[in-house]
Amino acid sequence: MSIRLELYRIFDKVAKCQSFSKAANELYMTQPAVSQAIMQLEHELDIRLFTRTPKGVNLTNEGKMLFEYTNSAISLLDTGEKRIKETKNLQAGELKIGVSDTISRYYLLPYLERFHNDYPNIKLKIINRTTDELCNLLKLGEIDIGICNLPITDDSLKIQKCKDIQDIFVFGEKYKYLISTVITYDELLKYPLIFLDNRSKSRQYVEDYLFSKGIKINPEIELGSHDLLLEFAKIGLGIACVVKEFSKEYLLAGTLYEINLVENIPKRNIGICSLKGVSLSPASEKFVDYLLV
Amino acid sequence: MSIRLELYRIFDKVAKCQSFSKAANELYMTQPAVSQAIMQLEHELDIRLFTRTPKGVNLTNEGKMLFEYTNSAISLLDTGEKRIKETKNLQAGELKIGVSDTISRYYLLPYLERFHNDYPNIKLKIINRTTDELCNLLKLGEIDIGICNLPITDDSLKIQKCKDIQDIFVFGEKYKYLISTVITYDELLKYPLIFLDNRSKSRQYVEDYLFSKGIKINPEIELGSHDLLLEFAKIGLGIACVVKEFSKEYLLAGTLYEINLVENIPKRNIGICSLKGVSLSPASEKFVDYLLV
DNA sequence: TAATAGGTATAAGAGGTGATTATATGTCTA
DNA sequence: TAGACATATAATCACCTCTTATACCTATTA
Numbered sequence: 215m216s217i218r219l220e221l222y223r224i225f226d227k228v229a230k231c232q233s234f235s236k237a238a239n240e241l242y243m244t245q246p247a248v249s250q251a252i253m254q255l256e257h258e259l260d261i262r263l264f265t266r267t268p269k270g271v272n273l274t275n276e277g278k279m280l281f282e283y284t285n286s287a288i289s290l291l292d293t294g295e296k297r298i299k300e301t302k303n304l305q306a307g308e309l310k311i312g313v314s315d316t317i318s319r320y321y322l323l324p325y326l327e328r329f330h331n332d333y334p335n336i337k338l339k340i341i342n343r344t345t346d347e348l349c350n351l352l353k354l355g356e357i358d359i360g361i362c363n364l365p366i367t368d369d370s371l372k373i374q375k376c377k378d379i380q381d382i383f384v385f386g387e388k389y390k391y392l393i394s395t396v397i398t399y400d401e402l403l404k405y406p407l408i409f410l411d412n413r414s415k416s417r418q419y420v421e422d423y424l425f426s427k428g429i430k431i432n433p434e435i436e437l438g439s440h441d442l443l444l445e446f447a448k449i450g451l452g453i454a455c456v457v458k459e460f461s462k463e464y465l466l467a468g469t470l471y472e473i474n475l476v477e478n479i480p481k482r483n484i485g486i487c488s489l490k491g492v493s494l495s496p497a498s499e500k501f502v503d504y505l506l507v
Numbered sequence: 508m509s510i511r512l513e514l515y516r517i518f519d520k521v522a523k524c525q526s527f528s529k530a531a532n533e534l535y536m537t538q539p540a541v542s543q544a545i546m547q548l549e550h551e552l553d554i555r556l557f558t559r560t561p562k563g564v565n566l567t568n569e570g571k572m573l574f575e576y577t578n579s580a581i582s583l584l585d586t587g588e589k590r591i592k593e594t595k596n597l598q599a600g601e602l603k604i605g606v607s608d609t610i611s612r613y614y615l616l617p618y619l620e621r622f623h624n625d626y627p628n629i630k631l632k633i634i635n636r637t638t639d640e641l642c643n644l645l646k647l648g649e650i651d652i653g654i655c656n657l658p659i660t661d662d663s664l665k666i667q668k669c670k671d672i673q674d675i676f677v678f679g680e681k682y683k684y685l686i687s688t689v690i691t692y693d694e695l696l697k698y699p700l701i702f703l704d705n706r707s708k709s710r711q712y713v714e715d716y717l718f719s720k721g722i723k724i725n726p727e728i729e730l731g732s733h734d735l736l737l738e739f740a741k742i743g744l745g746i747a748c749v750v751k752e753f754s755k756e757y758l759l760a761g762t763l764y765e766i767n768l769v770e771n772i773p774k775r776n777i778g779i780c781s782l783k784g785v786s787l788s789p790a791s792e793k794f795v796d797y798l799l800v
Numbered sequence: 801t802a803a804t805a806g807g808t809a810t811a812a813g814a815g816g817t818g819a820t821t822a823t824a825t826g827t828c829t830a
Numbered sequence: 831t832a833g834a835c836a837t838a839t840a841a842t843c844a845c846c847t848c849t850t851a852t853a854c855c856t857a858t859t860a
Contacts, residue, residue: 216516217588218513219512219513219515219516219584220511220512220513220847222512222584223509223512233807233808234807234808235806235807235808243848243849244848244849244850245807245808245809246808246809246810246811246848246849246850246851247847247848247849249808249809249810250809250810250847250848251847253809254847259588259591259592259595260595261591261594261595261789262786265782265786266807266808266809267807267808267856268806268807268808268855268856268857269806269807269856269857270806270807270808271807271808272648274786274788275600275601275651275788276591276594276600276788276789279587279590279591279594279600280587280588280590280591282587283583283584283586283587283590284583284584284587286580286583287579287580287581287583287584287587288580290576290577290579290580290583291512291515291576291577291580293576294572294573294575294576294577294580295510295552295573295576297572297573297576298552298554298569298572298573299552301554301569301572302552302553302554302569307568307569307572358568492558492567493555493558493567495567495568495569496554496569511818513818526836526837527836527837528835528836528837536818536819536820537819537820537821538836538837538838539819539820539821539822539837539838539839539840540818540819540820541837542837542838542839543818543819543838543839544818546838547818559836559837559838560827560836560837561826561827561828561835561836561837562827562828562835562836563836563837564836564837
């Protein structure tokens with residue numbers, strides 16, 4: 215059988231202390247235990263490692279040789295252990311978050327900022343993709359968690375809702391006369407509509423919902439980012455379908471106005487996705503905490 | 508307390524096998540043992556190292572991190588062990604021999620040559636010093652064994668006789684008339700004597716012996732090496748006290764002749780010295796074997 | 801010289817603990 | 831739905847390591 219690794223730890227300590235007794239102390243063992251351990255090691259390797267003297271022990275040449283290896287090995291294990299502990303205390307490590315870009319800008323940013331302040335040694339990696347792509351990245355292990363627009367139907371993923379969001383329609387100065395007018399879904403179609411492009415979950419969600427109400431939208435303009443939606447609406451290019459929570463600045467500033475629909479689009483959620491059955495890394499776990507509070 | 512190093516070995520194997528069962532096999536343990544070991548490690552580090560799946564296990568991010576360390580550490584210990592075994596089989600290592608130069612040239616050389624042929628991977632270091640200095644080097648651990656002129660009285664040294672040598676007096680052509688003449692110690696003093704310088708054991712031995720017989724020598728010439736003794740005698744500068752075994756070439760070639768003394772100087776010995784109570788390295792041991800056969 | 805202090809070796813016994821066996825549980829596949 | 835294959839859990843046992851006690855050795859010191 216192979217040699218008990220404990221013996222190497224003891225050997226290592228004895229070599230450093232040049233004494234069985236002192237090593238025993240530092241190892242919280244008795245001297246005979248150390249003596250026996252070294253004898254066992256010497257026996258198994260079939261070679262003398264120490265020369266015993268009345269005032270301690272000295273490494274033989276072969277012992278010196280072995281020590282070069284054990285010393286590095288033991289200290290490697292020690293630092294490995296230490297790094298794990300650091301990671302646990304979030305003093306090191308990295309956190310790879312996949313997120314759709316809409317969310318990252320309007321929702322995630324403050325959390326990222328806070329997390330980075332609290333744990334500056336965690337390396338943050340943010341990957342912007344569509345929800346579907348994020349699910350794949352999760353399975354590939356490329357990201358630790360994904361922040362996605364719900365709903366997601368994937369049995370291998372664990373989903374935790376973390377924020378309600380409300381889809382609304384907004385317009386700028388040009389359509390100011392619509393303020394305090396209540397509008398039906400049908401009437402919306404009379405106006406030029408601005409939507410995200412149809413790969414996005416948000417677009418799909420609203421489009422699907424309206425379709426279930428018998429409304430088939432045909433956007434005048436399709437854009438790639440939520441930012442552009444807001445800006446296009448602001449300069450009067452049409453009525454944009456946006457997320458209320460992500461449009462607060464514009465609404466508060468009075469540069470955009472929300473349409474009063476007879477019936478709101480049902481709220482949907484942003485959720486945290488992770489692989490089912492896979493424990494989160496400490497950093498991921500902590501970050502999820504932030505989001506859920 | 509610190510973590511059982513065995514756990515790291517098991518962890519390492521599991522990480523490589525990506526399976527508790529397979530690792531158990533390779534470690535000659537049962538699966539539950541491995542399972543428990545990993546759980547213990549995870550518990551002590553307070554972190555998940557593997558994610559369990561129905562078809563094996565996978566390293567978590569933290570597990571991967573730890574593995575980088577354990578993997579190197581374990582393989583370091585393995586190679587350390589391997590090198591020790593090589594040393595034991597004389598496939599590596601070094602052999603430091605201290606020897607007085609007289610001996611090294613005439614006695615040791617053939618043994619060194621043979622040993623080096625048999626074990627070319629052992630690095631040989633030969634150190635030439637006087638016997639007294641060699642004893643000190645032994646105690647300092649600078650040499651593994653010393654090949655010295657006996658007698659040596661030092662309780663901390665282990666002495667093994669390995670060769671008889673006979674001190675004789677020789678002369679060259681100039682004193683050819685002495686051939687087949689029997690000579691007393693007293694008569695020797697009539698001739699110019701050539702001795703080694705008085706730091707050498709050989710000189711001391713003969714001088715002391717003759718003194719015990721009431722003869723006080725007063726050499727005409729004192730030289731630093733046995734070589735020179737022979738050469739000086741050959742060209743007729745006197746009668747040299749040399750070691751018979753080291754002078755064979757000259758005696759056989761007829762360039763030097765041995766004096767017939769009424770009574771031979773008592774034989775003395777070359778011996779192998781090593782530290783008492785300290786086991787010899789495998790290489791040293793083997794070399795001593797060569798000398799003693 | 802005797803005694804002390806500090807080191808290692810040895811013997812014997814006890815206790816802990818890691819391995820085994822047996823079984824449960826879960827998941828994918830045929 | 832059964833079977834194969836993976837890990838988890840529970841309980842028992844045997845080994846083996848550590849401890850205690852003691853011996854022995856070598857320096858140092860009174």
